[in-house]
Structures are given as C-alpha cells and as structure tokens.
Amino acid sequence: MELKELIAALTWPRAYPFAVDQVEVRQTHISVVFLAGPWAYKIKKPVAFSFVDFSTLEKRRYYCERELVLNRRLAPQVYRGVVPIAETEHGLELEESGPVVEWAVKMVRLPDQATLEWQVQHGAVEPTILTRLAERIARFHAEAERSPEIARYARAEAIAQLCRDNLQVGQQQIGRTISELVWHRLQELYEITLEKLRPRLDERVAQGIPCDTHGDMRLEHIYLFPDKSPPEDIAIIDCVEFNDSFRYADPVADMAFVVMDLLYEGRADLARVFADSYFDTSGNVAGRELLSWYVSYRAAVRGKVRSLLADEPEVPPDSRQRACAEARRYWMLAWQVLEHPDRRPILILVGGLPGVGKSSLAKALAERCHAVWLRSDTVRKELAGLFPTVSAEAKFRQGIYTPDWTQRTYAELLARAESLLSAGRRVVVDATFVQEQHRQQFLELAWRWAVPAVFLLCQADPAVVRERLRQRHGDVSDANWAIYEELARTWQALSPATERQTRILRTDGELAPVVAAALQVVQQTLDRAWLAA
Structure with a gap:
C-alpha cells in the first residue's frame, strides 16, 4: 500500500x-x-x-x-x-x-503544553526546572550501558564521518536552506575543530565514557509533569532506535541536544544553567571542552533532517515551508557555535529622529565591527534614481518621502539585510525606525536566521539637534527641523518585545564615548546569545 x-x-x-x-x-x-x-x-x-x-x-x-x-x-x-x-x-x-x-x-x-519546548517558548520555565532535568539526564547517562563496541562509535573518525554526511546533505541544499559561504565555512570549521579535539575524543573512548544514550533529546521530546512524583515528573520520549551509531555516543553529545535547542529558542541563559548543572552533577568536567562541538553537530543534524522533510512530497506545503525556514536557522546555528566570536554575525539597528547622530554612529560601528552599513537615506535615493547627495527635500510625507516610498525603502533595506545575514555577514541598518512594524520586521529577520540583534535608539536634546540640522549642508539626509518635529509627533512606542532588545544611547556630546558605549552593548548582545557568560 x-x-x-x-x-x-x-x-x-x-x-x-x-x-x-x-x-x-x-x-x-x-x-x-x-x-x-x-x-x-x-x-x-x-x-x-x-x-x-x-x-x-x-x-x-x-x-x-x-x-x-x-x-x-x-x-x-x-x-x-x-x-x-x-x-x-x-x-x-x-x-x-x-x-x-x-x-x-x-x-x-501527551499534551503539547507539557513539553519543555512549549514552556520555553511561552516563558514558563524557571532555572530550577533545568537544574532538575540536568540531574535526571546525568543519572541516566551514569547508569547507561557501556562497552568497547559502544565506545568505538564515539571515536573521532566515526564522528567525522557523521559530520561529513551532514555536510553532504547541506551541500545539496545550498541556495535553499544554507548559503554557499556558510556551508564552506562550516566545512572548514569542522575540520579545524575536529583536528583540535581528536586527542580528547579518542582519550574518552579509551576511558569507556561513551554509552548508549537517548540520541534525540530535544525540547519537544521532554515532558514536564510537576504535579507527579519522580521519576514520572519528567518523561523523555522518542529516542533514536533506527541507527545505533546515532545513539552510541559521548554523554556530552546527548545533553548537547538540550543546549542546542535552548540556543535555538534564544535562551542562552537557560542553556548555561542546564550545562552547568549537568557537568556539576555528572562530574564530567572535562566534557565541557566538547560542548560547542557537539552543539554544532546536533544543530547540523537538525538542519539536515528539516531539509529532508522540506523535500518530501507527501508533507503538506505549509509544513514543508516551515521545515525549510527551520532548516535555515539550524544551519546558521551550527556554524555560529563554532565560529570565532569576532566573526559571528549580528544585526545592529541604529535608529532615532533626524539629527541625533545615528548615521555617524552607524558608520563608526560598521567600521569597528567589520559590518556592512545600510543607510536608509542612501537606499531611498538609489530607488529614486538620484545621486545620494542630490537634494530631494520636500514637505512631510511628500516627494520621495511619501508612505509608499518609505515602505519601498524599508522593504529594500530588509531584503539587503537578509541577503547579507544569510551569507554570514554583520549588518548595521541606519534608519529612523519611527514605525514599530519596521523595527519588528528587522528583529524577526534576525530571529529567522539565528542572528543576535540589538536596536540602538539614539536620543539627543532637541536644542542640540536643531543646531546640528541648521549647520547641515550637502548631507545625504534631507531632513530639517520641521521634519524632525513631524517625525517626533508620529513616533510609535516600542512594543514590549522590541523594548527587550533596545538600548538607549544619549548622543548629545562627542562621538567617541557614544561609539565606545555602543560597542560594549554589541559585545554584550553577542555574549548573551551564546554560551560565553
């Protein structure tokens, strides 16, 4: 049949x-x-x-x-x-x-609402839950079956072959769920990291540390029932039964699923709590060195699996589309976990009213962070076929500043930002971001590509701004004091979600201290997104 x-x-x-x-x-x-x-x-x-x-x-x-x-x-x-x-x-x-x-x-x-995935996504997880889960998993690994036959599947060469299998599927997805640049960089990082960790991996095999693990310990497979007594308060389902090589592994490879999924959900804080609790309970302190490697490997497996699902004809079109989007995010996560912190992508939105100094800050940040600077004033004039410094000054919402032109400009900025982020680049977007929908579109873009994002909201005293605008000549921006007043009047409040990713910078004074403060925020944003505390 x-x-x-x-x-x-x-x-x-x-x-x-x-x-x-x-x-x-x-x-x-x-x-x-x-x-x-x-x-x-x-x-x-x-x-x-x-x-x-x-x-x-x-x-x-x-x-x-x-x-x-x-x-x-x-x-x-x-x-x-x-x-x-x-x-x-x-x-x-x-x-x-x-x-x-x-x-x-x-x-x-089992009810979907009982999954750790659902509870993380709905902000219903306390750190103590992750501690209890880590302790349970550590005990499971301590009691799991071990043998030389099981251990050999965790040899460096065996793991290298699994990684190559993942990359082979990824190569077939270039241009769809992974960019060519990211694929090549991930391949390069796999070889570099594996060569570095090879002695440690094989040493742990010789010590008999690998065991018969779960093999697919993702958040959607972990169910929490706080009203029940242990061990029925936690149920972990759907382990790998179809391939022993996927299940016979170092315990760190198993717990890395939980860390990977928490990072995928943007909860590096919970990932750190879980990892710390696991290593404290298990006593497997040396395994910390392997965590980023295995998190990357697990994310690549998910990228492969979701890519395969997106190609299956019997799967409904909306499910295939969702699988494709998830695959992109997993592949990006697999790469970034191994990447040097200075090369990880980030989306930096620099916004605020005209004359507050956002373009000067954006330019400086792009130079210091090795990012691409996308300036809305320049893009708007490109779309209109104008040279950047040619004046297109007009009254509020007139000329090339009508709502339609503004929508076109933000749409083009969004498209360019996506193209750059998907290729692993850092991006600074410089625009007023008066409307909340535009802020949300860019923050959602960063989420889709598993890239950290921050909105730097520049604010300055109106008297300082007015003087800056009076002295402005030959600038790409056509804004004047009248435009400033209209935009201030129509400024939309930040939503709670946007506010959580926003940092306000006072830009009344010299540029240098503002740039220093902004760089500190950028570094903090990158640190919060990954395992580095």
Whole structure:
C-alpha cells in the first residue's frame, strides 16, 4: 500500500478501536504519528536513506519493537506496545486481526503544553526546572550501558564521518536552506575543530565514557509533569532506535541536544544553567571542552533532517515551508557555535529622529565591527534614481518621502539585510525606525536566521539637534527641523518585545564615548546569545 493511501486511511476515526472524533497527523522525514483521543500511534515510513532503512515491513516491525524497549528507559509510563494495522472487511483498522499491512508503536498521548519546548517558548520555565532535568539526564547517562563496541562509535573518525554526511546533505541544499559561504565555512570549521579535539575524543573512548544514550533529546521530546512524583515528573520520549551509531555516543553529545535547542529558542541563559548543572552533577568536567562541538553537530543534524522533510512530497506545503525556514536557522546555528566570536554575525539597528547622530554612529560601528552599513537615506535615493547627495527635500510625507516610498525603502533595506545575514555577514541598518512594524520586521529577520540583534535608539536634546540640522549642508539626509518635529509627533512606542532588545544611547556630546558605549552593548548582545557568560 502506498504511504499516501495509508495516511489517508488512518485519518478516518473508524480505523481506531475506540470512539474518536478527529485524528491529527504529524510527520517527520521518517515517521508519521496519528493522535487519536488519549492515544498516539506512530508508524515508520518505508524509506531507505544512508542512515536508516525502513524499506520492508519486517524491518519496520523490528524497529517498532526496538523503539518500545529503548524508550521505556526514560518514559516507561508512555510506551504501551507494538500493534498491527490490519486489512479487514471494514478497511484498515488498528489493533485488529487480519492481514497486517503495517505496524505501529502505541503510546499515551501527551499534551503539547507539557513539553519543555512549549514552556520555553511561552516563558514558563524557571532555572530550577533545568537544574532538575540536568540531574535526571546525568543519572541516566551514569547508569547507561557501556562497552568497547559502544565506545568505538564515539571515536573521532566515526564522528567525522557523521559530520561529513551532514555536510553532504547541506551541500545539496545550498541556495535553499544554507548559503554557499556558510556551508564552506562550516566545512572548514569542522575540520579545524575536529583536528583540535581528536586527542580528547579518542582519550574518552579509551576511558569507556561513551554509552548508549537517548540520541534525540530535544525540547519537544521532554515532558514536564510537576504535579507527579519522580521519576514520572519528567518523561523523555522518542529516542533514536533506527541507527545505533546515532545513539552510541559521548554523554556530552546527548545533553548537547538540550543546549542546542535552548540556543535555538534564544535562551542562552537557560542553556548555561542546564550545562552547568549537568557537568556539576555528572562530574564530567572535562566534557565541557566538547560542548560547542557537539552543539554544532546536533544543530547540523537538525538542519539536515528539516531539509529532508522540506523535500518530501507527501508533507503538506505549509509544513514543508516551515521545515525549510527551520532548516535555515539550524544551519546558521551550527556554524555560529563554532565560529570565532569576532566573526559571528549580528544585526545592529541604529535608529532615532533626524539629527541625533545615528548615521555617524552607524558608520563608526560598521567600521569597528567589520559590518556592512545600510543607510536608509542612501537606499531611498538609489530607488529614486538620484545621486545620494542630490537634494530631494520636500514637505512631510511628500516627494520621495511619501508612505509608499518609505515602505519601498524599508522593504529594500530588509531584503539587503537578509541577503547579507544569510551569507554570514554583520549588518548595521541606519534608519529612523519611527514605525514599530519596521523595527519588528528587522528583529524577526534576525530571529529567522539565528542572528543576535540589538536596536540602538539614539536620543539627543532637541536644542542640540536643531543646531546640528541648521549647520547641515550637502548631507545625504534631507531632513530639517520641521521634519524632525513631524517625525517626533508620529513616533510609535516600542512594543514590549522590541523594548527587550533596545538600548538607549544619549548622543548629545562627542562621538567617541557614544561609539565606545555602543560597542560594549554589541559585545554584550553577542555574549548573551551564546554560551560565553
């Protein structure tokens, strides 16, 4: 039976051995999960990739049984059994007698709101939760099976081959989910970092540290039930059953999933709490040296997986589009974790009313940070076919300063910024940012590409501004005092989300101290985004 037919048949409530109103379907690149009432049924797609082989019914049954056994280590209350999908006189039915067309893992359905992912995204996670989770995972690793056979999968050369497999998929995605420049740089960093860590990796293999881990310990697989007693207060599901080489690993490679996902969600603060707690509990202090490497590796795996999902025809178009966007963010994360701090990209928005000195600051920051300076005044005149210093002075919202022209200008700035960020460049965008929608568009752009961002809001005393504007001649900006007053009148308040990424700079005085303060803010923004405290 074709996969599309099977999925269609199992979306009907009559296929289930209990009353159900609606069936929800979720897909990955290798499996399909059907959420029906209080239960979840997971089938394996008949795929054969370099890292997984579900090509026959017998193999799919075997791996369903493996999934059951392995996941009962961290979620025994969730995994109930392996059940048949049979052909009956009424069509396909689960848990019925008849010719078996497929096998499924039967699980207790868990609420999405209980996932650590949901709780992080909704700001419902306290650091103590991450500490408790780290302690649980450290104990799991301490008790996990170990052997020379398991340890050999964590050898430097074995890991290098897995990285090359990830990069091979990434290479096929150049221009879609990863830029050519980022791909080449990631490849270069993999070789450099692996050569540096090779002795440490092989030393840990000789010490017997690698073990049978979970292999896919992401936030969406971790469920929290604070009203229950341990060990049922935490359930970690969906470990890797289809490839031992993905599961046999250094414990740091396993806990790196949690760190990676927290960084992906923009919560480096929680990532640091989790990592510190894990290493304190496990006593595996030497493993810290490997953390950034494994975080990068895990992010690349996610980039590969989401890229593959985005190419599958049976996945709905909106899901493919979402997978493509997620893949871009994961690939960027994989690169930046390993990159030297001075080369990591950042989006710096420099805004404020005319005459406050934002362009002077933006130019200086671009030079000091090795960033590309995008100035709205210059771009606006380019779009109008004018030389930058040619005057286009007009009354408020007239000439090339109408709302339509302003929208075109910000759209072009956004497109140029995206092109540069996706290629791993640093960008300074210099504009008034009077409207909140424009601030949000650029901050959301940075989020899409996993790039730290900050809005530097320049403010100066009106008397100082008025004198600056009076003395201005031959500048790219056409703003005068009348325009300043109109823009001040129409200035939109910052939203809470924008305010969290905003730093106000007083720009009444000399430029040098303002640049120094701005550089400090930029460095703090980069530090907060990554593992460096």
